[in-house]
Amino acid sequence: MLLFALAIPSITLSVALAAAAAPTIPTWMNSSSQSLDSRGWLDGTPTFPITITSYGTEFGDSQSCIRNSVSCGFSPPPGYFTTAISQALFGASSGVGPSCFTCWYICIQSQLDGSPIADPGHCIRALADDLCPADTNALCANPDLTTPNAYGAVANFDLCSDSGATGALFLPGINAYRGWATKGDCNAYLQDPEWHN
Numbered sequence: 001m002l003l004f005a006l007a008i009p010s011i012t013l014s015v016a017l018a019a020a021a022a023p024t025i026p027t028w029m030n031s032s033s034q035s036l037d038s039r040g041w042l043d044g045t046p047t048f049p050i051t052i053t054s055y056g057t058e059f060g061d062s063q064s065c066i067r068n069s070v071s072c073g074f075s076p077p078p079g080y081f082t083t084a085i086s087q088a089l090f091g092a093s094s095g096v097g098p099s100c101f102t103c104w105y106i107c108i109q110s111q112l113d114g115s116p117i118a119d120p121g122h123c124i125r126a127l128a129d130d131l132c133p134a135d136t137n138a139l140c141a142n143p144d145l146t147t148p149n150a151y152g153a154v155a156n157f158d159l160c161s162d163s164g165a166t167g168a169l170f171l172p173g174i175n176a177y178r179g180w181a182t183k184g185d186c187n188a189y190l191q192d193p194e195w196h197n
Helices: 165-169 185-189
Strands: 002-008 012-017 045-054 083-087 103-111 124-131 155-160 175-183
Touching: 045 103, 045 165, 083 103, 103 155, 124 155, 124 165, 155 185
Parallel strands: 045 155, 083 124
Antiparallel strands: 002 012, 045 175, 083 155, 103 124, 103 175
């Protein structure tokens, strides 16, 4: 097992990963300058196991997940993929958390039950602007960032379907995944068209 820590303002994430479980590098990230090292990090940035779900009007919610009442206070302008993140990673049980407006590479690896998918390693980039509360979503109920949820993930990313994130990442007929996440550079968020839908 390999142990690493991810420092997020006011949060430290420690994760044990099996060396054989290193994620596949998606095509858009695969270049001569980017590779996974022996710790499973992309160019020195930790990756960690996650579950991926979705919320928004497409999934029966009464209101859009693009609104000014999200936990971080407001959603970015239309055209950006957004996600809620589990309470332990968000860093608060309500209101603005220290992980508000952090940017993430989110990649799918298998269905939630572990069944294979047609496109493992498919990824999007998204901005965290909302909380996935522990009291309403069991996948977001990790008590801390070292205790995995029922599917072995240390965090859940609940994609905002109204931002287009679900349509960009999910395969037809599959609504929940296991995957991995890497914290990204938010400077790229406004400048790189790959961040946009």
